[in-house]
Amino acid sequence: MVDIKQCEDFFPSEDHAFCVFMLNNQAMADLHGHEFDELVIVRSGSGFHIVNDHAEMIRRGDFFFVTANDVHYYESTSELSLINILIHRQRDFKYIKNIDGMIESISNHTHPFSDSYQPLADVPLNAIVSLAENISQRRDDAFDALYFSSTESSFLQILTILSQSITAPKPSQVEPKGKVYLLDQVRQNYAQEINWKSVCEEGGFAIRTLYRFFHEMTGQTPEKFQQVYRLLKAQELLRTTDIPVSRIATSCGFSNPPRLTEAYRRHFQRTPSQERQLSLSVQPDT
Numbered sequence: 001m002v003d004i005k006q007c008e009d010f011f012p013s014e015d016h017a018f019c020v021f022m023l024n025n026q027a028m029a030d031l032h033g034h035e036f037d038e039l040v041i042v043r044s045g046s047g048f049h050i051v052n053d054h055a056e057m058i059r060r061g062d063f064f065f066v067t068a069n070d071v072h073y074y075e076s077t078s079e080l081s082l083i084n085i086l087i088h089r090q091r092d093f094k095y096i097k098n099i100d101g102m103i104e105s106i107s108n109h110t111h112p113f114s115d116s117y118q119p120l121a122d123v124p125l126n127a128i129v130s131l132a133e134n135i136s137q138r139r140d141d142a143f144d145a146l147y148f149s150s151t152e153s154s155f156l157q158i159l160t161i162l163s164q165s166i167t168a169p170k171p172s173q174v175e176p177k178g179k180v181y182l183l184d185q186v187r188q189n190y191a192q193e194i195n196w197k198s199v200c201e202e203g204g205f206a207i208r209t210l211y212r213f214f215h216e217m218t219g220q221t222p223e224k225f226q227q228v229y230r231l232l233k234a235q236e237l238l239r240t241t242d243i244p245v246s247r248i249a250t251s252c253g254f255s256n257p258p259r260l261t262e263a264y265r266r267h268f269q270r271t272p273s274q275e276r277q278l279s280l281s282v283q284p285d286t
Helices: 100-110 122-136 145-167 179-189 196-203 207-218 222-240 245-251 257-268 272-278
Strands: 003-005 018-023 032-034 037-051 054-059 063-066 072-087
Touching: 018 122, 032 072, 037 100, 037 122, 037 207, 037 222, 054 179, 054 222, 063 100, 072 122, 072 207, 072 222, 100 145, 122 145, 179 196, 179 207, 179 222, 196 207, 207 222, 222 245, 222 257, 222 272, 245 257, 245 272, 257 272
Parallel strands: 003 032
Antiparallel strands: 018 072, 037 054, 037 063, 037 072
16 A cells, blocks of 8 residues: 655645755655655655656755656665755746746656756756755745745746756866766666776765765665666566566676575565566566
């Protein structure tokens, strides 16, 4: 039974078309849905977001849209801090209009992450954090015209920044390689053997610094973090496709099916074949 979050438990009044929550240290969450749409921006930390059985690694600067028709949860989170903007699509805003196009564009770009997806850089992310805090800190019980004009203006600015980030060309200049560069190596190459020594040389890190950074961001070693992502992507394919387990093993970076089965049982307490049998979306392998 999927837990469905109700509008009445989150929206301050029936006049609110949206509301903002600043969540610190988001823990792993059980599978759930909600009556409202949700725009999520990652302020800090890392983890994995699983929506409709599709797994994405998330880190600072990521943003994505979850609709009222989706079910999702978070896995293996580490100091994950989020901005959650809840949107009631059946209610009208007081002042801003014609934002459906921007919301649709953000949803299409991040649900799942498109090939051209780029996380927010520090400057636009910090601007969004400031705007979201301004909305979250407003506690006007009267909810008068000034309240709605101020909060809706800030929300429109947030949508504008996100929309600009989607349409902006990739930067021509190579930015200094910081901590998130290391996480992006896993995002982009999770199914491959990553030569962390070469990554350190390219990024200007010492090996011990690499391990310290990874532990700070994920609470895990690079190898363990990559292994978790491989297992979650294998779970995604088991639940959403009828691809044979042997092919899933190789496509997710396991040298052979027994290696996948061993690691899968250890992490999920069931085998890949049992996972597939539990799934309602595909038939078991024959």
